[in-house]
Amino acid sequence: MMTCMKFIAICAAVWVSGVAVAADIVAGAAKAQACLACHGAGGISQTPETPSLAGQPDGFLQWQLVYFRTGTRKSPVMQPVSAALKDDDIRDLAAYFAAQPPPRAGSPANAGDPLAAAGRKVVQGNRCTACHKDDFSGTQATPRIAAQREDYLLKALRDFKAGRRTGGGVAAMADVVYPLADDDLRALARFLAQFAS
Ligand code: HEC
Ligand code: HEC
Numbered sequence: 001m002m003t004c005m006k007f008i009a010i011c012a013a014v015w016v017s018g019v020a021v022a023a024d025i026v027a028g029a030a031k032a033q034a035c036l037a038c039h040g041a042g043g044i045s046q047t048p049e050t051p052s053l054a055g056q057p058d059g060f061l062q063w064q065l066v067y068f069r070t071g072t073r074k075s076p077v078m079q080p081v082s083a084a085l086k087d088d089d090i091r092d093l094a095a096y097f098a099a100q101p102p103p104r105a106g107s108p109a110n111a112g113d114p115l116a117a118a119g120r121k122v123v124q125g126n127r128c129t130a131c132h133k134d135d136f137s138g139t140q141a142t143p144r145i146a147a148q149r150e151d152y153l154l155k156a157l158r159d160f161k162a163g164r165r166t167g168g169g170v171a172a173m174a175d176v177v178y179p180l181a182d183d184d185l186r187a188l189a190r191f192l193a194q195f196a197s
Contacts, residue, residue, distance in 0.1 A: 023058075024088075028096025031089055038077070043100045051152045055102025059140040061094035063168060073167050102137070105147040105196035119191025122184045126176060135197035141168070150193035157185040 032043070035053070040046050043054030053061065067073035068082035069090075085093070123129070128145075132138055136146035145153065159165035160173040161180070167173075177185065 023091040023095035025092070025095045025099055028092035028094070031093055032096050035081075035093070039097075043097045044103050045149055045152070049151050049155050050149070051156075052103045052148060053097040054100035055137070056098060056144050057138045057140055057142070058094045058098040060138060060143045061097055062090050063141050065090045065094070067167050073165060102144060102197070103147040103149075105194050113190065113194070115187050115190040116194050117191075118183075119187035119189070122180065122188050123191060126180075128176070128188075131172065136192060136195055137197050145192045146195045146197040148193060150189045153189035153192055154185060157188060158182070161185065 036043075038045070038047050038050050039053050040050075043052055045052045064073060065082050065085060068075060068078040069085060071079065129136070131142045132145055133142075136144065138144035156165065157177055157180075161177040163174065165173075180188075
């Protein structure tokens with residue numbers, strides 16, 4: 001009975017303060033100043049092994065910040081950053097970065113790149129687009145991977161393969177990378193970094 005009463009009270013509180021709990025992009029922009037030194041102006045990263053956040057799905061950003069905060073996703077850099085974030089900070093920051101124009105792909109001069117061509121074949125032979133969408137723009141908890149930094153894509157794929165990154169505990173990416181060789185991961189990272197969506 002007690003639990004039931006509490007539940008009703010919480011529901012009512014959330015409903016009454018509905019406007020207050022909605023994400024606030026303007027507040028998010030102010031809070032994001034603390035992130036830009038590493039993640040770049042507008043969320044386009046110029047920092048090695050640090051991802052661009054611009055144009056990532058809102059849900060993906062929120063989940064990753066929660067994973068860092070709870071320690072289910074390990075990062076000596078992001079763990080202290082996320083420890084200081086409250087739930088409404090996470091909502092505001094995610095809303096801000098999701099609304100920024102996504103990164104643009106690298107130079108089309110690289111179109112004949114054999115590593116990128118090999119990466120295209122690995123994508124076709126796997127199910128990447130089934131989850132990340134045909135243009136690799138991501139959706140909900142699945143990230144945008146088009147035009148992400150190549151060094152970060154490679155690090156992420158290697159982390160999944162080595163079991164260093166488990167995130168939400170859903171083994172989606174671990175299953176995907178398990179049969180792939182390191183050459184395949186390098187090819188995927190090159191292809192996706194150059195993918196113009
Ligand atoms: C000192 C540098 C630094 C600062 C400051 C920083 N980050 Fe990060 N962030 C990183 C690095 C490095 C990673 C990659 C971690 C890894 O390799 O798994 C990362 C990863 C992330 C990810 C995961 C994205 C993905 O594609 O997987 C999110 C989301 C994120 N940061 C949000 C933020 C937010 C929001 C802030 C500000 C409140 C912030 N970061 C501040 C360095 C930083
Ligand atoms: C069954 C669905 C599914 C398939 C198939 C899939 N992915 Fe993923 N991918 C995900 C999800 C979900 C995440 C987020 C994982 C997390 O929360 O830790 C992810 C994360 C990633 C990341 C990390 C990006 C970041 O910003 O942190 C990369 C890179 C990636 N996937 C590449 C690929 C590639 C390349 C393929 C095909 C070879 C592929 N994925 C196939 C669902 C999938």
